[in-house]
Amino acid sequence: MVSTPVLPLEAASPAHICPFDQACSYLEAAAKELRLAQGIVEILSHPRKVVTVSIPVKLDNGEVRVFAGHRVQHSDILGPYKGGTRYHPAVTLREVSALAMLMTWKCALLGIPYGGGKGGIAIDPKRYSVGELERITRRYTSELIKDIGPSVDIPAPDMGTSAREMAWMMDTYSVNVGHAVPGVVTGKPLSIGGSLGREMATGRGTMIIVREALADQGRSLVGVQVVIQGFGNVGMAAAELLHQAGAKIIAVSTGAGGVFAKEGLDIPALKAYAAANRRSVVGYPQAEPISNADLLTLPCDVLIPAALENQITEENVNQIQAQMVAEAANGPITLEANLSLEARGVTVLPDILANAGGVVVSYLEWVQGLSYLFWDEERVNREMEHLMVQAYRQVTQQSKLRQIPLRLAAYTLGVGRVAQALSDRGLYP
């Protein structure tokens, strides 16, 4: 359906795992369900702006390297572009474009006044010193100076970045424009206008959505067996909060491998172990080692992929034994695998709902900053929970009303709101 090649810089990856093609397929499915006009779908199938920059940086050893950085602005129909900044070696323009599109539907679904954007640098941050990462981040920000801003495009952390990178971005932007602009990024340190609760927000949101979905099945979190792939910002927060709520986290993993304990892991102890071991859980003594592949297929009540895209594919979907999969990561299930899980009656809680807690608290951070009024953590968490539960209820109602799976229900809500705004603004001829 996409008629013009808007992402000419790279060849598409194989169709079944190209994240941008997958994102377009979900858009098309929602558009078909909503019977949207062809022109609207055509407009929404293309990112509005695609920026790729070269980032030349002198490394500590004197060598000069050039990294590729991207920022994709998918839609600003509902407000400024909003979305994280990813540092990972597998970052490509097509991946960032897919993630930007997901942000558009996510913000619309949650009812927050943003469009969708995403950024990324193709780099393995673990291989660079703090000084090198700072120089790379500052140069990336300088290159984007005309494209970002508190009412234009507001970056935040994603995989491989954190409050530290957001502080460098905020400082670089502020120095360039000549005055402090805290609202140019969210997920900042508290010292420069960050919000309480942002660090745990994405994992907290996932915990809330899993809790609500279990409650709809007449179950509580207590004693529920959970497996989590990824033990970074999102996976660790989800693990901690689910553990506190009485769930049994039986396995978690990082890129280097995972750990498994049938009776449940001691999450605070594992967190301390990872903090002392370069964020890896490998070698944690109170559990058995397990590979990332085997972890995904463990029998459990809830599987939470919280790392990369395309982890549950046609190859392993038939081995997935979880009764519920909550997508804390963006796009961890391929199109075909998703259909297969849905056909088997597995409850799939889609990314644009299950990981929306992060952008919701980013929004609350932006609102607090703009109003120069900062809230306590209890209020931030309460406001976030309200928006998450409201969106969950809307998705389940839509699913029942239209007799469609939760993912399509979430997409019809997100896409439908953007399409309505597009039409109301008169941008559709």
Ligand SMILES: NC(=O)C1=CN([C@@H]2O[C@H](COP(=O)(O)OP(=O)(O)OC[C@H]3O[C@@H](n4cnc5c(N)ncnc54)[C@H](O)[C@@H]3O)[C@@H](O)[C@H]2O)C=CC1
């Ligand atoms: N940080 C945020 O606020 C948000 C993040 N997300 C999504 O959540 C996912 C994770 O992001 P973060 O936790 O922020 O990243 P992070 O960089 O803090 O942590 C990533 C974790 O995944 C692990 N990992 C990497 N490759 C892996 C592999 N092949 N197998 C298993 N584990 C692997 C890493 O070791 C690390 O534990 C991403 O898909 C991101 O887009 C979604 C919404 C908001």
Ligand SMILES: O=C(O)CCC(=O)C(=O)O
């Ligand atoms: O907090 C934000 O603005 C964006 C978070 C994000 O990148 C995501 O939800 O995928």
